[in-house]
Amino acid sequence: MTEPTATGQTGQADLPPLPTLGGLPPLPTLGPVGRRPPPGGARREWVTATVEACTEETAHARTLRLRLPDGTPAHTPGQHYVVRVRRDDGSWAQRSYSVASAPALPPAPPTVDLTVERLDDGELSPYLHSLHVGDRVELRGPFGGWFVWRGERPVLLVGGGSGVVPLASVLRAWQQRGRPGGDGAMHLVVSVRSPADLFYAAELTGSPDVTVVHTRTAPDGAARPPGRLTVDDLRPYVPAAPDALTVYVCGSAAFAEGATGLVVGAGVPASAVRVEAFGPS
Amino acid sequence: MSLFSRTARERDPRLPPGQYDAGDTFPVLTAEVVPRIDPSQWSFRIDGLVATTRTWTWDDVHRLPASVYEGDIHCVTTWSKLGTSFGGVSLDTLLAEAGPLPTATHVVAWSSTGYTTNLPLEHVTGGKAWVVWEHEGKPLTTPHGGPVRLLVPHLYFWKSVKWVGGLRLLDHDEPGFWETRGYHELGDPWTEQRYDGD
Ligand SMILES: Cc1cc2nc3c(=O)[nH]c(=O)nc-3n(C[C@H](O)[C@H](O)[C@H](O)COP(=O)(O)OP(=O)(O)OC[C@H]3O[C@@H](n4cnc5c(N)ncnc54)[C@H](O)[C@@H]3O)c2cc1C
Numbered sequence: 001m002t003e004p005t006a007t008g009q010t011g012q013a014d015l016p017p018l019p020t021l022g023g024l025p026p027l028p029t030l031g032p033v034g035r036r037p038p039p040g041g042a043r044r045e046w047v048t049a050t051v052e053a054c055t056e057e058t059a060h061a062r063t064l065r066l067r068l069p070d071g072t073p074a075h076t077p078g079q080h081y082v083v084r085v086r087r088d089d090g091s092w093a094q095r096s097y098s099v100a101s102a103p104a105l106p107p108a109p110p111t112v113d114l115t116v117e118r119l120d121d122g123e124l125s126p127y128l129h130s131l132h133v134g135d136r137v138e139l140r141g142p143f144g145g146w147f148v149w150r151g152e153r154p155v156l157l158v159g160g161g162s163g164v165v166p167l168a169s170v171l172r173a174w175q176q177r178g179r180p181g182g183d184g185a186m187h188l189v190v191s192v193r194s195p196a197d198l199f200y201a202a203e204l205t206g207s208p209d210v211t212v213v214h215t216r217t218a219p220d221g222a223a224r225p226p227g228r229l230t231v232d233d234l235r236p237y238v239p240a241a242p243d244a245l246t247v248y249v250c251g252s253a254a255f256a257e258g259a260t261g262l263v264v265g266a267g268v269p270a271s272a273v274r275v276e277a278f279g280p281s
Numbered sequence: 282m283s284l285f286s287r288t289a290r291e292r293d294p295r296l297p298p299g300q301y302d303a304g305d306t307f308p309v310l311t312a313e314v315v316p317r318i319d320p321s322q323w324s325f326r327i328d329g330l331v332a333t334t335r336t337w338t339w340d341d342v343h344r345l346p347a348s349v350y351e352g353d354i355h356c357v358t359t360w361s362k363l364g365t366s367f368g369g370v371s372l373d374t375l376l377a378e379a380g381p382l383p384t385a386t387h388v389v390a391w392s393s394t395g396y397t398t399n400l401p402l403e404h405v406t407g408g409k410a411w412v413v414w415e416h417e418g419k420p421l422t423t424p425h426g427g428p429v430r431l432l433v434p435h436l437y438f439w440k441s442v443k444w445v446g447g448l449r450l451l452d453h454d455e456p457g458f459w460e461t462r463g464y465h466e467l468g469d470p471w472t473e474q475r476y477d478g479d
Contacts, residue, residue, distance in 0.1 A: 024328055024329065024449070027389065027391045027397060027449060028391060028392070028393060028394070028395040028397075028446075029395045029397070030312075030313055030394060030395030030396050030397075030458055031395070031458075042477055042478050043476070043477065043478030043479055044476060044478075084299075085284050086284070087284045087285070088284065088285050089291075089292055091292055091298070091299075092298070092299050093284055093301065094299050094359050095358075095359060096358055096359075123284065123301065124284075127284055140476075143463050143476060144462070144463065145459075145461070145462025145463045146312055146458070146459075146462050147312070253308070253309035253310075253311070253424060256311065257311075257315055257424060260314045260315065263314075264314055270313070270314035270316070270394075271395065273313065273314050274312065274313070275311050275312055275313055275314065276312070277309055277310055277311055278310070278358075
């Protein structure tokens with residue numbers, strides 16, 4: 001099977017490391033060497049998508065399935081789109097939303113699922129919650145070349161609240177490919193306040209690939225009492241030799257800072273941890 | 282369908298296109314594990330195409346003439362923070378001590394985390410860039426790049442390297458961490474140079 005790729009952002013082309021000048025020490029680097037942009041760049045244009053389905057995930061979050069124009073290349077799991085809406089004064093409001101779905105592989109028509117948490121005093125998220133099937137929305141993407149999964153394994157995914165969205169795309173893509181590496185090659189630990197706050201609950205609850213951690217209210221009969229994520233919640237998914245592991249942490253800035261501390265505390269090298277923070281700080 | 286703008290008044294002219302006013306908030310966006318850097322261990326090095334490679338410690342930079350930036354900052358994720366301030370030292374002061382060679386055209390700014398970003402030399406000279414350790418009169422916090430970050434406020438904020446460790450002067454452009462991952466080479470907020478090819 002070919003790798004689902006986003007045009008122009010894939011390919012760990014083996015580029016030479018930064019030049020050393022006259023015997024200067026090489027500069028530190030982070031992650032695999034990125035892609036050198038093509039001359040003139042590879043601009044992604046705004047496209048109009050149609051809302052194909054709306055699914056309520058929780059009392060505050062809904063998933064919009066958007067139908068993209070034919071021929072739109074599939075995203076790489078972890079990437080996001082930028083959505084824009086014109087204000088009545090003519091200016092644009094734009095915000096980023098991670099893709100939740102696995103890449104839509106041809107011959108399936110190009111679609112992406114975006115899961116939007118509604119902030120009542122926010123500008124764009126309440127608007128996206130007011131859309132109906134058949135409505136149109138303008139977006140651009142996919143973007144992101146760091147918080148992406150290109151087949152790395154083993155992988156530990158750690159998400160807090162709406163931070164589960166890009167991680168769901170990674171997990172679903174791995175499952176879509178037939179769970180390469182088998183049990184334990186990928187695991188998602190997702191932290192939510194209560195069972196009612198879990199996105200994709202029917203899919204994630206009870207999955208062998210997923211651990212749900214409840215911080216305030218645990219479901220009846222849960223073995224783990226409610227409480228903040230701890231290093232013990234993560235340790236079972238950190239291999240004895242953690243060097244090969246890649247960890248993806250996503251959530252609010254506060255969650256991301258706490259969770260990355262736990263991951264490093266479990267023995268994972270900081271260079272193996274990719275972080276994406278969004279939402280309240 | 283269109284959005285009703287939040288306020289009836291005119292859009293703030295300090296806001297570049299596509300940006301919104303984040304008000305009193307200062308969002309944190311980070312790609313990597315936040316490093317804990319003790320100021321006594323921190324240093325800043327300018328090397329590459331310079332007359333003299335120079336390294337400054339925390340105490341060294343505090344002995345230099347202080348410089349404050351008062352103005353706005355713009356994040357590529359579309360928030361802007363208006364009327365804020367940062368304190369530190371002008372990069373001009375540091376560059377003058379190192380002496381850029383005439384062949385130098387670009388810089389790579391780097392952090393000990395391995396994060397890098399590229400900038401044309403003319404975008405970090407002439408009062409356009411700082412090395413800062415204060416935000417609104419208080420020590421710069423670790424999530425925001427403390428103890429010391431780069432500040433290049435006229436470009437999107439990913440150019441303002443957090444936990445900055447140094448600058449390398451080059452005779453060519455060398456795309457950095459985000460610039461090799463789909464983001465724009467320069468990142469001018471006024472012409473919305475957000476992504477590659479914009
Ligand atoms: C890479 C990336 C991926 C993301 N993925 C997702 C995702 O998958 N799902 C998701 O739900 N979100 C995601 N986000 C966050 C998303 O982009 C928006 O920030 C979020 O939806 C809030 O937007 P909003 O317009 O509703 O709120 P905003 O209008 O941006 O407001 C956010 C908060 O700031 C305050 N605020 C903002 N402006 C003002 C003002 N002028 N005066 C007073 N208060 C103000 C409000 O109180 C509000 O609570 C992502 C962000 C990034 C950067």
